[in-house]
Amino acid sequence: MSVLDGTTFVVSDGRGDVTPDREDPTGLFHRDTRHLSRWEVRLDGHPLDALHGAATTVDEAVFTLVEPTGTIYRDPTLALTRRRTVGAGMREELRLANHGDAARTIELSVLFEADFADLFEVKDRLNKAGEAWSEVARDAVKLGYRRADFRRETVIRAPGAVLTAGSLVFRVRLEPAAEWSVEIRVEVGPPVRAAAPIMGTEEWLAALPRLETGWDDLDRVYRTSLADLAALRFVPDLPPDLEGAVPAAGLPWFMALFGRDSLITSYQALPFAPDLCRATLRALAALQADAVDDFRDAEPGKIPHELRHGELVHVGERPHAPYYGSADATPLFLIVLDEYERWTGDASTVRDLEGAARAALAWLDTGFITYETRNPVSGLPVQCWKDSADAIVHPDGRLAPLPHATCELQGYAYDALVRSARLFRCVWGDPGFALGLENRARALRDRFEAAFWLPDLGFYALAVDGDGVPVRTLTSNIGHLLWSGIVPDDHVDRIVDHLLGPALFSGWGVRTLAAGQRPYNPMGYHRGTVWPHDTALAVAGLTRYGRRAEAATLSVALLEAAAHSGFRLPEVYVGTSRSLNATPVVYPTACSPQAWAAGTPLLLLRCLLGLRASDGRLVVDPHVPDRFGGLALRGIPGRWGRADAVEIR
Structure with missing residues (x-):
């Protein structure tokens, strides 16, 4: 599944996940650099099952996921909608709904990595030569890479989440028929020369x-x-x-x-x-x-x-x-x-x-x-x-x-x-x-x-x-x-x-x-x-x-x-x-x-x-x-x- 806006684009699987697999070059890319090499949603530590995923426009995709039940005899009751939009980075809205008849306490997490691979490195499966680093603040995680004077950064902002250098975690209690939502923002940098805006x-x-x-x-x-x-x-x-x-x-x-x-x-x-x-x-x-x-x-x-x-x-x-x-x-x-x-x-x-x-x-x-x-x-x-x-x-x-x-x-x-x-x-x-x-x-x-x-x-x-x-x-x-x-x-x-x-x-x-x-x-x-x-x-x-x-x-x-x-x-x-x-x-x-x-x-x-x-x-x-x-x-x-x-x- 792909969404794009100019030189910013995301390639993911049918669940919307980006997995760190060298055989399958998914990721968030911007100006020839991969700014996210992992972006995986977990519900109570487990991957979700995909009901549907489709691009609604060229720069937006929506994925409908459900909790895995492990059997065809039990219907899922938790549904997650991921709405992803790309521009100068990425926005992802997560909307969780409880369709069951009992309240649920859920841990919703996103696992992330940024390898900052050059597009040629992705194609040719080359290893990195520079140094990666990370900073965790109360409201954002910054992932970075440097090699001589070459610098790239990815900033992840997730309000209300518990943040680490590789994950963000929301702990949510949902009453029956209730919904909860959050918007995560991924910013890429450093900024380039300001260009004249193009027609929308x-x-x-x-x-x-x-x-x-x-x-x-x-x-x-x-x-x-x-x-x-x-x-x-x-x-x-x-x-x-x-x-x-x-x-x-x-x-x-x-x-x-x-x-x-x-x-x-x-x-x-x-x-x-x-x-x-x-x-x-x-x-x-x-x-x-x-x-x-x-x-x-x-x-x-x-x-x-x-x-x-x-x-x-x-x-x-x-x-x-x-x-x-x-x-x-x-x-x-x-x-x-x-x-x-x-x-x-x-x-x-x-x-x-x-x-x-x-x-x-x-x-x-x-x-x-x-x-x-x-x-x-x-x-x-x-x-x-x-x-x-x-x-x-x-x-x-x-x-x-x-x-x-x-x-x-x-x-x-x-x-x-x-x-x-x-x-x-x-x-x-x-x-x-x-x-x-x-x-x-x-x-x-x-x-x-x-x-x-x-x-x-x-x-x-x-x-x-x-x-x-x-x-x-x-x-x-x-x-x-x-x-x-x-x-x-x-x-x-x-x-x-x-x-x-x-x-x-x-x-x-x-x-x-x-x-x-x-x-x-x-x-x-x-x-x-x-x-x-x-x-x-x-x-x-x-x-x-x-x-x-x-x-x-x-x-x-x-x-x-x-x-x-x-x-x-x-x-x-x-x-x-x-x-x-x-x-x-x-x-x-x-x-x-x-x-x-x-x-x-x-x-x-x-x-x-x-x-x-x-x-x-x-x-x-x-x-x-x-x-x-x-x-x-x-x-x-x-x-x-x-x-x-x-x-x-």
């Missing part, structure tokens, strides 16, 4: 476009996606003039600013919440590298991959402050910058970012985009979006040697050049530079065609490996190439046939790696699973090339999958065929909620309605299947003010 969740949601549809499941998926995006918003610890919230990548491991994830999420959400896009662009530009730093994989002009705030980053054991180990964040920055200007007309922001765009374009000016970490100890070896170590693999199962030039990176670079040329011509007033970018784009497209197209197979190679050999593996990356516009018209039919064919299309979405090849594994993180955002980018590519029926087929498949998984798309599904599984199988360790999965339904709606910004107006060109029973978005924000998109039945 309800206000933010109320400003978003209103969906009208005859498909009730779609309405629930839409509302869930928006609520998840609202909860994932946070203000990064950057200079105070950079106002606005950015989307964190996903719970539990990626509650931070990510270049790739935050940019793609912002692109997906742009016609709905352009504020996310503006804040993301400004934050990433403020962190853009201006020098070579091997430890952090930094090079002048690169947009960061990840910004962390935990202990291992602070003491220099991990390079994520920020880390630049992604090859796609930089071209994606340019793509999203152009799209933002098209939709919003916010020339002021775009003019402010001209220097960042020039630096990013200079980094791109290296032929094909390739990657190989400068930091072999703690850097990422694979730096495309499929960044697991075994993702870039030949059809016979051999891992491709580094450096890699994956195909979608070249597509992103092509699109970035074309889009940047438009900005230099139309916004930044440098038509000569724009012409040079267009020439670079044409040359890149020609080189790409010669190096990556596999005419005997009818698709593009996954990559060119470090030996200069094409990786002839069929993967979902070809859908990204359609999105980028680098595919010539005479190849589109064959690409589409592959995307919708049984090897790639599972029935729920496009597999990351096609079935029938030796490396295929439906449970392999990037070797046969279905990632919703990955399929959504293929949908955008199909829409770009006018293949609306195929785009609708993939869109409906994803939306049906979401309806089977609590109306929320997770980070990734297992890639088994729909003909074998009547419902989609969520990948065991998938992030949920996850930003670009939450943004996926928004991009699908944009494609189904054929929304695009052109010459300062909103163009609407719907292709909506009958099952939607009509589709409309009311109040779409943009340079036109607010506009409606309606598909009439």
